[in-house]
Amino acid sequence: MAREIGxxxxxxxxxxxxxxxxxxxxxxxxxxxxxxxxxxxxxxxRGVVTSATYEARRYGVHAAMPTARALRLCxxxxxxxxxxxxxxxxxxxxxxxxxSVTPLVEPLSMDEAFLDVAGTGRRLGDAAEIxxxxxxxxxxxxxxxxxxxxxxxxxxxxxxxTHAKPDGLLVVRPPEVMGFLHPLPVGALWGVGPKTEETLxxxxxxxxxxxxxxxxxxxxxxxxxxxxxHLHELAWGRDPRRVVPDEPERSTGAxxxxxxxxxxxxxxxxxxxxxxxxxxxxxxxxxxxxxxxxIKIRFADFTTITRSRTLGAPTDVGQELYDTARAxxxxxxxxxxxxxxxxxxxxxxxxxxxxxxxxELGAREHGRREAELAADRAARRFGAGAVRPATLLGSxxxxxxxxx
DNA sequence: TCTGGGGTCCTGTAACCT
DNA sequence: TCTGAGGTTACAGGACCC
Numbered sequence: 001m002a003r004e005i006g007x008x009x010x011x012x013x014x015x016x017x018x019x020x021x022x023x024x025x026x027x028x029x030x031x032x033x034x035x036x037x038x039x040x041x042x043x044x045x046r047g048v049v050t051s052a053t054y055e056a057r058r059y060g061v062h063a064a065m066p067t068a069r070a071l072r073l074c075x076x077x078x079x080x081x082x083x084x085x086x087x088x089x090x091x092x093x094x095x096x097x098x099x100s101v102t103p104l105v106e107p108l109s110m111d112e113a114f115l116d117v118a119g120t121g122r123r124l125g126d127a128a129e130i131x132x133x134x135x136x137x138x139x140x141x142x143x144x145x146x147x148x149x150x151x152x153x154x155x156x157x158x159x160x161x162t163h164a165k166p167d168g169l170l171v172v173r174p175p176e177v178m179g180f181l182h183p184l185p186v187g188a189l190w191g192v193g194p195k196t197e198e199t200l201x202x203x204x205x206x207x208x209x210x211x212x213x214x215x216x217x218x219x220x221x222x223x224x225x226x227x228x229x230h231l232h233e234l235a236w237g238r239d240p241r242r243v244v245p246d247e248p249e250r251s252t253g254a255x256x257x258x259x260x261x262x263x264x265x266x267x268x269x270x271x272x273x274x275x276x277x278x279x280x281x282x283x284x285x286x287x288x289x290x291x292x293x294x295i296k297i298r299f300a301d302f303t304t305i306t307r308s309r310t311l312g313a314p315t316d317v318g319q320e321l322y323d324t325a326r327a328x329x330x331x332x333x334x335x336x337x338x339x340x341x342x343x344x345x346x347x348x349x350x351x352x353x354x355x356x357x358x359x360e361l362g363a364r365e366h367g368r369r370e371a372e373l374a375a376d377r378a379a380r381r382f383g384a385g386a387v388r389p390a391t392l393l394g395s396x397x398x399x400x401x402x403x404x
Numbered sequence: 405t406c407t408g409g410g411g412t413c414c415t416g417t418a419a420c421c422t
Numbered sequence: 423t424c425t426g427a428g429g430t431t432a433c434a435g436g437a438c439c440c
Binding site for chain 2: 041042046047048049050064065066068069109191224225226227249250251252253254255256257302341343345
Binding site: 021050063064193305306 | 432433434435436437438439440
């Protein structure tokens, strides 16, 4: 349990990260699982681990690992399918707690957020004391632990919370940044994944310190202008990004992997319709319209393509998303090609209130939109799936059923 | 060992316009 | 009329994150 409490001079940014979030929420709900390996993830032949308790991680289990492999490593683990609605509820409560401390809360995902506490006054103490206060409150109210990084910049705070895990808090004051940063492996930097790490290792750059002492030009040549400049700045601890609350969404979508590969266009069409409806429902519930529709196709060999088209007028109508998605798919001429996954995404979102609805198609489109809004209301009353397009009725037992 | 689902951002290319 | 430069936008792909 890494813990270092002290004055947090020059530190106003907190990064709070729930420990093994989904798995911890499950253990909280089922206390008999406490202290045992628990895996949340897909159980099918194509499922992967979404979250795992530290007891499971000790066996080498980690997120994104195929569940089947995780179970070979840790046969005693309890595998749970996951309950996104419950996790979202816990997440909302935790974010509300953060906002009771400062309005400057920037959620990164369900289980982590940046907080800027520069303007909170001394009521709760300095940034480190605020961090400890939040850790205690999250545990009291939700029964789960979290880790906190405290620093002067977002990215150092993020690295600090990673180092504090699990159930800890780490402060990195400005004079300590280089000493903290430079021994870390390059892969620790935000934005360095397996590919970039390989490129850097080929250049003989192993640590963040190595990166810092190479000319920025060298990194720009190897990684491109943006990434090269960015990494060089980070290696010197420079990160001017502010904590920004309420960033609008840029896209939303849905995708599903089939339980077994599919080559029947009718099955693909049906899945595109289902995904378009799901995506449109999300647009309506969040008040956005999409200007661009894109589809994603992943083939049996895991190669992936995307195709997109910009609409004449922005929409949140499932039938319109589907018409476009289907046209994009049909244009590929993929009959008999084995497909593993399909996805539909709505991009270039505009607020529903700001965009004039298209008049030309008025009557018909209005009818569709009204029907889908009525279906939304029915779903809220009677549960998701209460109202579905006729082509989706009875389709839940087909051979092309998506993996769950 | 066989790779989920939700996203963001960057880059290269082509088309189009001036 | 032809050609090229340069800017903008749309599209496709890839890397990355949780």
